Amino acid sequence: AQSVTQPDIHITVSEGASLELRCNYSYGATPYLFWYVQSPGQGLQLLLKYFSGDTLVQGIKGFEAEFKRSQSSFNLRKPSVHWSDAAEYFCAVGMFSGGYNKLIFGAGTRLAVHP
Amino acid sequence: DTEVTQTPKHLVMGMTNKKSLKCEQHMGHRAMYWYKQKAKKPPELMFVYSYEKLSINESVPSRFSPECPNSSLLNLHLHALQPEDSALYLCASSPTLGETQYFGPGTRLLVL
Numbered sequence: 428a429q430s431v432t433q434p435d436i437h438i439t440v441s442e443g444a445s446l447e448l449r450c451n452y453s454y455g456a457t458p459y460l461f462w463y464v465q466s467p468g469q470g471l472q473l474l475l476k477y478f479s480g481d482t483l484v485q486g487i488k489g490f491e492a493e494f495k496r497s498q499s500s501f502n503l504r505k506p507s508v509h510w511s512d513a514a515e516y517f518c519a520v521g522m523f524s525g526g527y528n529k530l531i532f533g534a535g536t537r538l539a540v541h542p
Numbered sequence: 543d544t545e546v547t548q549t550p551k552h553l554v555m556g557m558t559n560k561k562s563l564k565c566e567q568h569m570g571h572r573a574m575y576w577y578k579q580k581a582k583k584p585p586e587l588m589f590v591y592s593y594e595k596l597s598i599n600e601s602v603p604s605r606f607s608p609e610c611p612n613s614s615l616l617n618l619h620l621h622a623l624q625p626e627d628s629a630l631y632l633c634a635s636s637p638t639l640g641e642t643q644y645f646g647p648g649t650r651l652l653v654l
Contacts, residue, residue: 459640461642463645468630469647469648470546470548470646470647470648471585471632472645473642473643473644473645517584521640528639528640528641529587529598530587530643532584532585533584534583534584535582535583
């Protein structure tokens with residue numbers, strides 16, 4: 428079955444530390460891949476996306492992600508976390524189903540940042 | 543400009559009320575979506591419109607009735623809701639089906 432797994436429900440890092448959020452997917456073909464961020468009570472903001480080409484993609488707010496086909500992964504990274512990065516992060520995969528690309532979301536990873 | 547707007551921001555309604563949520567985008571996108579998000583959960587797709595026509599209904603109860611009066615506007619009409627329908631309702635749009643979706647800030651709905 429098609430699925431997206433974010434193994435870490437909660438992650439806490441210190442401000443200035445590096446960050447990696449994990450995402451694994453299960454899908455037969457090459458998917459479209461996305462990372463969205465959601466601050467409390469807010470909508471989802473697109474951080475970055477991968478459709479094809481260079482497997483290392485740059486996004487907004489200093490985030491990047493790397494697509495690794497062999498590992499079915501699309502992990503999100505940031506070299507130095509800021510307190511304002513505290514939020515919920517969702518990995519999503521666009522899977523072609525029913526005539527369109529349906530977004531399948533992971534369960535999310537809640538990031539807390541210690542000062 | 544990648545802005546999707548939603549009104550109202552918050553809504554409290556009784557189980558016998560009729561209310562509507564509104565979503566608007568002026569990016570020329572021709573696909574629009576309604577999602578429901580419960581606390582601490584990812585968004586769940588409810589409806590998809592493409593070129594103002596309903597393309598996908600993810601088996602949503604009939605007490606939720608979507609409407610797309612034009613290419614910029616998407617409504618969600620609510621009637622006889624249940625307390626378990628309390629959630630954040632998110633609207634999204636994309637240039638066409640299958641392209642990147644851009645989300646609005648959501649409407650926080652409480653059903654009493």
